[in-house]
Structure formats: structure tokens, C-alpha cells
Amino acid sequence: MEKITPADHRYADLAAKRFNKRYTGKPEYIVLPTSTAAVVQALQEVVDSQRRPVVRSGGHCLEGFVADPTAQVVIDMQLMTAIEFDTTKGAFVVDAGVTVGELYRRLFLGWGVFLPAGEHPGIGVGGHILGGAFGFLCREYGLAADHLYAVEVVRVNEQGKVQVVFASREDDDPHQELWWAHTGGGGGNFGIVTRYWLRSANVSGDNPATTLPQAPATLTTFRIGWEWKDFDEASFATLVHRFGDWCLRHGGPNSPYISLFGILFLNHRNIGKIEIKGLATGATAADVINAFVKDVVEPVGLAYTKQLEENAWLQFALNPFPELFQPGFDKAQAKIKDAFFRRPLTDDQIATAYRYLTAQVPIGGMIGLATYGGVVNAIPPDHTASAQRDAIMDVACNTGWMDPSGEKPSLDWVRNFYKDLFAASGGVPVPNEQTDGAMINHPDTDLASADWNTSVTPWYTLYYKAGHPRLQAVKAAYDPLNIFHHALSIQAAL
Ligand SMILES: Cc1cc2nc3c(=O)[nH]c(=O)nc-3n(C[C@H](O)[C@H](O)[C@H](O)COP(=O)(O)OP(=O)(O)OC[C@H]3O[C@@H](n4cnc5c(N)ncnc54)[C@H](O)[C@@H]3O)c2cc1C
Incomplete structure (x- = not known):
């Protein structure tokens, strides 16, 4: 996976991608994966070299969790931007690098629907949905996380091996607790979300036009x-x-x-x-x-x-x-x-x-x-x-x-x-x-x-x-080496 170091002419631009200019990081390198497999490869390399990774999607973090001088590698999701309807799951599948504005645009033009999410179109869905996410239409349609059906998470196990986990809200899903943790647990805690599946509660079938709320005209x-x-x-x-x-x-x-x-x-x-x-x-x-x-x-x-x-x-x-x-x-x-x-x-x-x-x-x-x-x-x-x-x-x-x-x-x-x-x-x-x-x-x-x-x-x-003890249990199970951490991250044990 290509490493963008300070010697690369793209580095300055990528290093500057953050909303809150109060914080500045200085990663050794930045990677721009374009698939889940590339995220796995990049993260394994970081773990094997004992560097500290952080993940970034839209760069709208209000604290310095990504722009952190101790972070050595930024895994930047912004080139992962697919949005499709997954007929096998009856849900929209959205890559973590999509911005909220692009999500609004594609869902509306493609299917006439929308996800009730945040107010600024530049926010990345990667760090947004998993924090609950309120917005202009939340009183009428709920939080973005209330419409989360499943997540794909790239995580690191106890042996330092990177794995891909699919976790849904289905009662018989062995990873249901990991899904739950992504309905408000916040970013940078358990692993890297590569894809979100969106389907409102109590919706069945595979008609995209009824899978999420119809957008107002x-x-x-x-x-x-x-x-x-x-x-x-x-x-x-x-x-x-x-x-x-x-x-x-x-x-x-x-x-x-x-x-x-x-x-x-x-x-x-x-x-x-x-x-x-x-x-x-x-x-x-x-x-x-x-x-x-x-x-x-x-x-x-x-x-x-x-x-x-x-x-x-x-x-x-x-x-x-x-x-x-x-x-x-x-x-x-x-x-x-x-x-x-x-x-x-x-x-x-x-x-x-x-x-x-x-x-x-x-x-x-x-x-x-x-x-x-x-x-x-x-x-x-x-x-x-x-x-x-x-x-x-x-x-x-x-x-x-x-x-x-x-x-x-x-x-x-x-x-x-x-x-x-x-x-x-x-x-x-x-x-x-x-x-x-x-x-x-x-x-x-x-x-x-x-x-x-x-x-x-x-x-x-x-x-x-x-809910905190439940989040701690998820942390212990899915990020036992505490690879993902910041000033307000979940700690398995206090
Ligand atoms: C102008 C502005 C308006 C906002 N409006 C709203 C609003 O209306 N409603 C609302 O709820 N919030 C709002 N927010 C807050 C916003 O939702 C959060 O800051 C959110 O975390 C930003 O996500 P991001 O991907 O853009 O940020 P990033 O800076 O990329 O990431 C934020 C955090 O999430 C982690 N993260 C990022 N991508 C992933 C991923 N793929 N997997 C796991 N962790 C990840 C990061 O490591 C970091 O800890 C707003 C923020 C700004 C600056």
C-alpha cells in the first residue's frame, strides 16, 4: 500500500485536512485505501511495525483525536466512497469515506430517500454515524444510528492479527454487541469501520424506496x-x-x-x-x-x-x-x-x-x-x-x-x-x-x-x-490490544 510521507507533494494537503485548526498532527505517513482488503493490509503493516494508527474519514473531529502528534500513521478513508443498495441484506451499503452531503445527494437522486444525519455536508459518515448523529430532521426521523442495520469493522485481535468482522442488529448475530457499540459509542474505539449498512427499523423486503425514510420534497x-x-x-x-x-x-x-x-x-x-x-x-x-x-x-x-x-x-x-x-x-x-x-x-x-x-x-x-x-x-x-x-x-x-x-x-x-x-x-x-x-x-x-x-x-x-460497561466489554472483545485510543476512548478496564 502506497505510503504518503512528508516527501510526497500530496502530504501537505492531506495533513491539513481537519476542521478544527486547534490541533496539528505529524504522521510519519498517510495511506489512502480504496477497499476493505487494502485497509486490512495497511493496518496489519502498522501493527507489525508497532506504530500507532489513527483513522480519519471526514476530518470533522472537534478534538485532537486524529490531528494528534503521537499518531504515527493516518489511515484516511476518503477514497472509499461507494454507495449501493445491497439486495442480499435489503439495506444501503455506504463506504466510510462518503461525506454526509454526498450521502444526501446519492440517496435522494438514486432512490428518493435520505438518512437523518448531521448538519454540515462535509462531515464524514465514518466518524459520524457511530457517534449517534443528530441533525435538522432528527425530531421527525430519529438519529442516524437509529437506522443502522450493520457495520463492517477491521479490527486487531489478541495476537495482533487484523480481521474483518461483519456485525448486524439481528438477534442471532454473534457480533450483535459490536453493532450496538456503533450506534453511539463514538469513533476511534474498536477498529476501522469500512462500510455501514442502513435500513430503518421494522422495514423488511428489498425495496430501496422504503428502506430509509422518503426525503421531503x-x-x-x-x-x-x-x-x-x-x-x-x-x-x-x-x-x-x-x-x-x-x-x-x-x-x-x-x-x-x-x-x-x-x-x-x-x-x-x-x-x-x-x-x-x-x-x-x-x-x-x-x-x-x-x-x-x-x-x-x-x-x-x-x-x-x-x-x-x-x-x-x-x-x-x-x-x-x-x-x-x-x-x-x-x-x-x-x-x-x-x-x-x-x-x-x-x-x-x-x-x-x-x-x-x-x-x-x-x-x-x-x-x-x-x-x-x-x-x-x-x-x-x-x-x-x-x-x-x-x-x-x-x-x-x-x-x-x-x-x-x-x-x-x-x-x-x-x-x-x-x-x-x-x-x-x-x-x-x-x-x-x-x-x-x-x-x-x-x-x-x-x-x-x-x-x-x-x-x-x-x-x-x-x-x-x-451503557458504558457494555462498551467496555465490546472494547475488550474486539480491540484487546487497545490499538485504537484517544483522550476519550473506551478503556476495557479502568
Ligand atoms: C462543522 C461541524 C458540524 C457538525 N454537525 C454535527 C451535527 O449536526 N450532528 C452531529 O451529530 N455531529 C455534528 N458534528 C460532529 C461530527 O459528527 C463528529 O465530529 C464526527 O466524529 C465527525 O466525523 P468525521 O469522519 O468527519 O471526522 P474525523 O475527524 O475523520 O473522525 C472523528 C473521530 O472518528 C474516528 N473515525 C473516523 N472515521 C472512522 C472510521 N471509519 N471508523 C472508526 N472510527 C472513525 C476518528 O478516529 C476520530 O476519533 C459536526 C462537526 C463539525 C466540525
Whole structure:
């Protein structure tokens, strides 16, 4: 297998492939396999030479799990991009190097269907689906992992021999636990996923058009905007309360509003605006959005702008909310700190948010509150490794900077903001009545740091809750030599 070393003119380009510019790796070489057999060969060579491999698919990791100076070989999946319908399994088979945008395009144009997955088209399915994967249509159709039928994993056994394992959700599959671990266990843990098979639950037969949900013909997006300067603490609190109350009332699978998804962007005042962006599907989309506006937006009592726009599905999926993902947004260094909420923010948490968002600091940042739940909450917590099944919001404190001088103020701001938000539970969203841990697709190494997590709840319980021992058993069985590891990887024994 060809090794791309620093002497190769492709190396610089490949080494630069990562979303979060906060981290830089320096692998001895990078390989670009084009088949499962090539992945096996490349990995065997790495293991035999006692080097440390990491696998990369889309390069959208938010932490430095791939761009890691101690990683010696990057196995880059981006040339494995086939998407087919496998009639023998009645499922779509998708190579790990496919991006989410390409998956949307091919599934829609080929068969009229879609997988409810993440928001940015550049994410790789390789590192995405196995982390659960939520997105714009998750309230109506569930997580991407809820539609996972099977995986093909290249793993290393106790003797250091590389093997290919097929693991499906079928009850009589001896590798069913490995499939389960890939429904929310997160990337870089058990081996290299080479292929995913996708088929929704309770679907049988081999008709591709009914194997995954039919894509909506159109959807309606909405954008609500306020001037930050118009807010005082009382109107800010009204907005956050109204949004949280809506999420609480409509977080279950039987809500008549599961087709609506929205994010409340509580930007730092430096940014000048507070916004809600979202969408609804179906013939009644505009009515659903207008009812949401009446419920959440109007009670704030401030002037706002409102824009509704009908979009064809694929055009939206390939370029959603263009202003969010403008050219250059991927040049930044970033820190994202995620938390699931079961109940709305408390008065104290809203006061904390107001304090941090109006603090006079030279940073750009925000707290984003995304609607969650809907049919995601129809699935029992142990059914998949995505354990949070009664959350109503996914909340993230974010910051980004371009210049090195921005690092310290931005990190201090976002870390202390999050810590103070969860001051009543040791600085982290412990599973309790109000909060429910965090999402592994948004990994945050601070959760494993005694400086930032002063609760008695370890990082792995925040991410996996009661499923963690099961993931440990899978790790022991399928990666006994701990070939695949990073700062938040599953450890067979603690
Ligand atoms: C702009 C942006 C938007 C995002 N939006 C969403 C969203 O809407 N919903 C959501 O759920 N998440 C979202 N995420 C998070 C994203 O899902 C995760 O970062 C995901 O892990 C990225 O996968 P990747 O293949 O692109 O990343 P990579 O950097 O290639 O890999 C991420 C991790 O997965 C491992 N991995 C990669 N490929 C494989 C493989 N084939 N087999 C086993 N392990 C593998 C890597 O080793 C690494 O640990 C977003 C991230 C960004 C940067």
C-alpha cells in the first residue's frame, strides 16, 4: 500500500485536512485505501511495525483525536466512497469515506430517500454515524444510528492479527454487541469501520424506496432575528424561558410539532444579534412555524425580523443556512462544550448566560440551544449506545478564534461559562432531573479533567450513562490490544 510521507507533494494537503485548526498532527505517513482488503493490509503493516494508527474519514473531529502528534500513521478513508443498495441484506451499503452531503445527494437522486444525519455536508459518515448523529430532521426521523442495520469493522485481535468482522442488529448475530457499540459509542474505539449498512427499523423486503425514510420534497426554513442592544436581562430571560418551555412541551414523540427543528443562537453581545434558525417539513410547515413564533417569539415583546423560505430538499441539504457555513468558517480554532437538557434552563442558568454573553471580553462565542427529542425519545435508552432518550434540548457553548492571541480569552470564557452554568452539579451536566450528560459526537476532553469536572460523575458516564460497561466489554472483545485510543476512548478496564 502506497505510503504518503512528508516527501510526497500530496502530504501537505492531506495533513491539513481537519476542521478544527486547534490541533496539528505529524504522521510519519498517510495511506489512502480504496477497499476493505487494502485497509486490512495497511493496518496489519502498522501493527507489525508497532506504530500507532489513527483513522480519519471526514476530518470533522472537534478534538485532537486524529490531528494528534503521537499518531504515527493516518489511515484516511476518503477514497472509499461507494454507495449501493445491497439486495442480499435489503439495506444501503455506504463506504466510510462518503461525506454526509454526498450521502444526501446519492440517496435522494438514486432512490428518493435520505438518512437523518448531521448538519454540515462535509462531515464524514465514518466518524459520524457511530457517534449517534443528530441533525435538522432528527425530531421527525430519529438519529442516524437509529437506522443502522450493520457495520463492517477491521479490527486487531489478541495476537495482533487484523480481521474483518461483519456485525448486524439481528438477534442471532454473534457480533450483535459490536453493532450496538456503533450506534453511539463514538469513533476511534474498536477498529476501522469500512462500510455501514442502513435500513430503518421494522422495514423488511428489498425495496430501496422504503428502506430509509422518503426525503421531503420541500421544507420551509425560518430565520428570526433581534438586535442584541434591544434586550435587557428580563427580555433575555423571557426568550430563554419561552424557548425552553416549548422544548419541554414538544420534546416527546407524540408532539404535533415534531417536524419543527430550531436552534436559538444566544450569541455574545459582541456579535450584535440574537437569532433563531430552523425549519419545518410538510404541507403545514408555515403554520407550524407561525405557531412557534406566536408561542416563543412574540411574548418577548421586542421588534424582530422574520424570514420564511421554501427550499427543495437536496438544495437545502447540500447548503443548509449558507450564512452558518460561510467560506473560511473552517479556518478557525474552536472549542465546543456540549450538554443535554431534560428540562429548561433554570433562572440561575439564564442569569449566568446573560452574564457571560454581556461580559466585556474580546471574544466571539455563543450558547446554542437546539430542539431535541421527538421520535429520538421513542427509543429505549439501552436499545442503542446513544443513551440520552428523554432530552428536550442539546445545548452547546462554543467559541472560535483565528489569531493565536484569541486562544486564552476564548478558552477561559467558554470553559468558565460552562462550569458556572452547571455550578450546582460540579461544573458538568450530570445525569439528573434537569441535565443528562453530553453527546460523544461533540467530544470535550475537559469532561475528563479534574479542573473542569468536579462532580463525582466520570466523563464516560456523562457520555454513555449505563451503557458504558457494555462498551467496555465490546472494547475488550474486539480491540484487546487497545490499538485504537484517544483522550476519550473506551478503556476495557479502568
Ligand atoms: C462543522 C461541524 C458540524 C457538525 N454537525 C454535527 C451535527 O449536526 N450532528 C452531529 O451529530 N455531529 C455534528 N458534528 C460532529 C461530527 O459528527 C463528529 O465530529 C464526527 O466524529 C465527525 O466525523 P468525521 O469522519 O468527519 O471526522 P474525523 O475527524 O475523520 O473522525 C472523528 C473521530 O472518528 C474516528 N473515525 C473516523 N472515521 C472512522 C472510521 N471509519 N471508523 C472508526 N472510527 C472513525 C476518528 O478516529 C476520530 O476519533 C459536526 C462537526 C463539525 C466540525
